[in-house]
Amino acid sequence: MSWFKRVKEGITTKSKEKKYIPDGLWNKCPKCKAITQSKDLAENKYVCPSCNYHHKISSEDYFQILFDEQKYKELYAEIVSGDPLNFFDTKSYKDRLIETQTKTGLKDALRVGVGKINGTKTIISCMDFGFIGGSMGSVVGEKIARSIDYARENQIPLIIISKSGGARMMEAAFSLMQMAKTSAKLALLNQEGIPYLSILTDPTTGGVTASFAMLGDFNIAEPDALIGFAGPRVIRETIGKDLPKGFQSSEFLQEHGFVDFIVSRTEMKDKIGSLLKMIACKKTSTKKTEKIDS
Amino acid sequence: MNYLDFEKPIEDLIEQLEKVKGTHAQGKVNMAETIEQLEKKIDELKKDVYGKLSNWQRVQLSRHPDRPYTMDYLQYIAPDFIELHGDRVVNDDKAIIGGFGTIDGQTFMIIGQQKGRNTKERQFRNFGMANPDGYRKALRLMKLAEKFGKPILTLIDTPGASPGLEAEERGQGEAIAKNLMEMAVLKVPIICIVIGEGASGGALGIGIGDRVMMMEYSWYSVISPENCSSILWRSWDYKEKAADALKLTPNDMLKNGLIDGIIEEPLGGAHYNPQEAAEILKREVKKIFKALKDVSSEKLIESRINKFSEMGVYKEEV
Numbered sequence: 001m002s003w004f005k006r007v008k009e010g011i012t013t014k015s016k017e018k019k020y021i022p023d024g025l026w027n028k029c030p031k032c033k034a035i036t037q038s039k040d041l042a043e044n045k046y047v048c049p050s051c052n053y054h055h056k057i058s059s060e061d062y063f064q065i066l067f068d069e070q071k072y073k074e075l076y077a078e079i080v081s082g083d084p085l086n087f088f089d090t091k092s093y094k095d096r097l098i099e100t101q102t103k104t105g106l107k108d109a110l111r112v113g114v115g116k117i118n119g120t121k122t123i124i125s126c127m128d129f130g131f132i133g134g135s136m137g138s139v140v141g142e143k144i145a146r147s148i149d150y151a152r153e154n155q156i157p158l159i160i161i162s163k164s165g166g167a168r169m170m171e172a173a174f175s176l177m178q179m180a181k182t183s184a185k186l187a188l189l190n191q192e193g194i195p196y197l198s199i200l201t202d203p204t205t206g207g208v209t210a211s212f213a214m215l216g217d218f219n220i221a222e223p224d225a226l227i228g229f230a231g232p233r234v235i236r237e238t239i240g241k242d243l244p245k246g247f248q249s250s251e252f253l254q255e256h257g258f259v260d261f262i263v264s265r266t267e268m269k270d271k272i273g274s275l276l277k278m279i280a281c282k283k284t285s286t287k288k289t290e291k292i293d294s
Numbered sequence: 295m296n297y298l299d300f301e302k303p304i305e306d307l308i309e310q311l312e313k314v315k316g317t318h319a320q321g322k323v324n325m326a327e328t329i330e331q332l333e334k335k336i337d338e339l340k341k342d343v344y345g346k347l348s349n350w351q352r353v354q355l356s357r358h359p360d361r362p363y364t365m366d367y368l369q370y371i372a373p374d375f376i377e378l379h380g381d382r383v384v385n386d387d388k389a390i391i392g393g394f395g396t397i398d399g400q401t402f403m404i405i406g407q408q409k410g411r412n413t414k415e416r417q418f419r420n421f422g423m424a425n426p427d428g429y430r431k432a433l434r435l436m437k438l439a440e441k442f443g444k445p446i447l448t449l450i451d452t453p454g455a456s457p458g459l460e461a462e463e464r465g466q467g468e469a470i471a472k473n474l475m476e477m478a479v480l481k482v483p484i485i486c487i488v489i490g491e492g493a494s495g496g497a498l499g500i501g502i503g504d505r506v507m508m509m510e511y512s513w514y515s516v517i518s519p520e521n522c523s524s525i526l527w528r529s530w531d532y533k534e535k536a537a538d539a540l541k542l543t544p545n546d547m548l549k550n551g552l553i554d555g556i557i558e559e560p561l562g563g564a565h566y567n568p569q570e571a572a573e574i575l576k577r578e579v580k581k582i583f584k585a586l587k588d589v590s591s592e593k594l595i596e597s598r599i600n601k602f603s604e605m606g607v608y609k610e611e612v
Contacts, residue, residue: 084550084607085541089526107611138606145603167494167516169526172540173552176516177605179495180502183474184599190475207516209467210455210495215475229466229495230457238457248462258465 029053045265054202054222054265059111059126062161066124066269072115075123076146080107081139084174093170096132104130108139109164112147114156118273120280121154123147126161127208135168136208141178144212148185157195157276162213165231166206179211186215195279197272200227200250200259214258218275221250221259222268295565296359300351304343304562307336340562349537353519355511356490360565362572363422364391364406364449367489370572371579372397372404378435384464387428389420389456390500392435394444397579403439405432405500406449409490422491423456426469429499433473436480445483445583448500453518455496470499477502478599481591485582487557487575488512489564504598505582506552508544509575510559514552515542552605 027038032051041048045065046055064070080097087093101107109131114123125147127134144160151158167175189196198216202225209229213219221227228248236243246252253259263271297305311332318325347355355361368375372395380386392405407424410416432448439446455466477484477500486503492514508514517525522540523532541547544556557578564571586594 078611079608080611082607082609085539087539089535089539138608141606142608169517169522171607172517173515173542173547173550174606176494176498177552177602179471179498180474180478180602181605183471184478184502184602187475187478188599191479207495210470210499211474212471214465214468214471228462229455229470230462234457235459235462239459243459247459256463256465258468 027055029055045268047265052223052264054224056129056163056202058130059106059113059128059161062126063111063113063115063124065265066117066159066272067113067115068117068119072113072124075112075114075150076143077107077111079139079142081137081171083170084138085170085172087170087172089170096170100131104128106131108143109134109136109168110140110143112143112150114150117159117269117276120273120276121156122159122276123151123154123156124159124161127163129163129165129203132168132170134162134164134208135166135175136164136178137168137171137175138178140168141175141181144178144182145185148182148189151194151196152189152192155192155194157197157279158189159197159199159272160212160216161199161201162204162208163201164204164206164208164213166208176207179207182212183215186212190217195276197275199268200253201225203227205229205231216260219253219259220272221253221262222265223250223262225250227253227259298351298354298358300343300347304336304339307332307339311336337561344562348534349543350519350534352511352543353491353513353537355563355565356513358511358563358565359411361490361511362564362568363411363451364408364489366568367406367449367572367575368395368404370569371395371576372402375404378438379431381427381430381434383427383430385425385427387424387431388418389422389424389452390428390432392432394439397447397576400580400583401444402579403435403444403446404449405435405446406489407452407496407500409451420456422452423454424452424496424499425456425458425461426464426466429455429466429469429473432500433476436477436484440480440482443482445485445586446480446503447579448484448486448503450486450488450492450497450501450514451490451512452493452496453491454493455499470495473499474502478602479595481595483583483586483589483594484598485579485586487579488514488553489575491518493518502598502602504586504594505554507555507557507578507582508547508553509557509564509571510544511563512544513542514544514547515540 027036027041029048031053034050046057063072083093110127112125195217197218198213200221204213204227250262314325314328375395377393391408395404407422408419409422410419484503486501486506488508519533519536522536547553560567560570
């Protein structure tokens with residue numbers, strides 16, 4: 001017998017009964033609990049003005065932040081998943097896809113846009129965490145492969161913004177092979193001397209980390225993002241100890257030599273813009289030398 | 295010999311057979327006929343038991359305590375194997391071994407995950423789960439093979455890449471990713487064989503080949519059935535269901551175009567006769583190498599990249 005008896009029930013809302021709360025006029029920071037007007041938060045690129053917390057944002061938000069005049073052309077928007085394994089766990093993958101597509105208005109966990117960043121024509125592939133945890137299946141793999149081919153054909157820099165829990169289990173070995181597919185394509189890009197910037201945002205884990213996300217000529221992270229191969233829960237269970245503070249954070253990765261620099265989202269466009277200018281594509285740089293020679 | 299639950303009826307018969315053989319050897323009674331009958335019965339029972347395995351039972355067979363590991367195969371296929379250690383940066387990973395060896399006169403760079411047979415060995419080999427150092431050692435050795443124009447053979451057998459503090463500190467993700475990218479453009483033929491467990495990025499990290507094969511009782515997928523059950527069903531109890539859903543058997547993998555072929559095993563699995571299993575594996579390696587050895591490196595790389603680029607199922611809506 002315990003001494004105290006709970007009179008009031010605790011939290012009894014089951015997770016499936018949770019209601020989707022639409023974006024209101026005000027936004028509460030999950031880290032410092034400061035309340036900001038949604039409009040102000042958007043103007044600050046969804047970075048909390050009081051604690052620098054980077055809210056998770058969508059591909060559309062990143063395109064708006066990075067492309068000049070918010071103008072871009074979306075590519076390969078029509079590709080959707082094919083459920084190759086007829087996968088069924090607690091519900092069928094087919095239903096899960098339709099449900100997620102309806103809820104998010106997205107086709108899959110990655111969108112591709114081409115536009116200019118401070119004047120440099122660039123192709124960006126950006127993941128959407130809202131779509132089954134930003135997981136990588138055949139669609140994500142194919143879109144990345146095509147965006148690499150596009151960068152090669154047009155000799156323009158490639159940016160991939162990662163935000164993912166890893167491979168999509170419902171596509172099992174198909175999703176595993178997307179790691180091979182994207183990395184093999186990046187090998188070709190690498191040989192042609194076209195710059196690839198990998199932007200790591202919260203969270204970037206599993207098969208995405210173990211393939212394209214870590215293969216950038218430049219690995220660039222947002223502050224305090226979770227970046228790792230194994231998830232923290234798995235590691236904790238394996239070693240049977242709590243993890244050190246800041247383990248697998250952007251800062252931790254930079255300290256251990258896996259990230260070139262960390263940049264706040266508010267300064268991302270300018271910093272990337274200058275970097276792209278400095279390293280401009282091979283083709284254009286050879287042309288320039290020719291001009292100087294003549 | 296160890297026997298799994300569903301192998302118990304076979305164990306009983308084999309015990310019987312050994313007893314009868316013992317009596318026969320004493321020379322007092324001629325048991326030749328009984329022995330023959332029993333052997334026939336065992337074969338039939340094996341065909342029956344292994345002919346209707348569930349996918350989960352296949353996963354269990356891939357982890358059979360008597361199943362041959364990389365070093366067991368090496369002993370038969372390349373007895374002159376010279377192990378080469380270390381990643382030249384920090385460490386020599388014990389979960390991945392590698393070195394040069396000759397298979398019937400042809401030098402190969404052979405790299406494989408190595409598991410342990412008993413508790414002490416298992417700890418020493420970290421259960422076949424490599425750290426970044428292991429993947430970097432593998433890449434160093436593969437580049438060495440490229441330098442000397444020798445083909446590469448990898449033997450895959452891992453429950454996954456090691457999850458731990460050190461692995462993350464030293465960049466497990468980066469190490470695997472680098473291998474995927476570099477293996478895609480290696481100039482020499484690469485043959486990869488899943489000999490036991492092929493779990494996730496840990497397996498793929500030495501698995502980008504011109505031919506990727508699976509042994510009959512191996513599995514290959516993005517995650518183990520247990521972990522899949524724990525994530526999707528939030529319980530460890532659905533591993534059988536997960537083993538079915540993941541389509542991780544060699545037949546399914548071949549049907550889905552994700553591997554290039556299946557290597558047969560002796561009746562009941564490699565653990566009944568490791569030497570025979572090694573002979574079959576050697577024969578396959580020689581056959582594959584014969585088909586690859588005269589292909590130019592440009593062509594090899596191009597078809598290797600094209601093969602992996604075509605993997606994936608999607609639709610394009612109009």
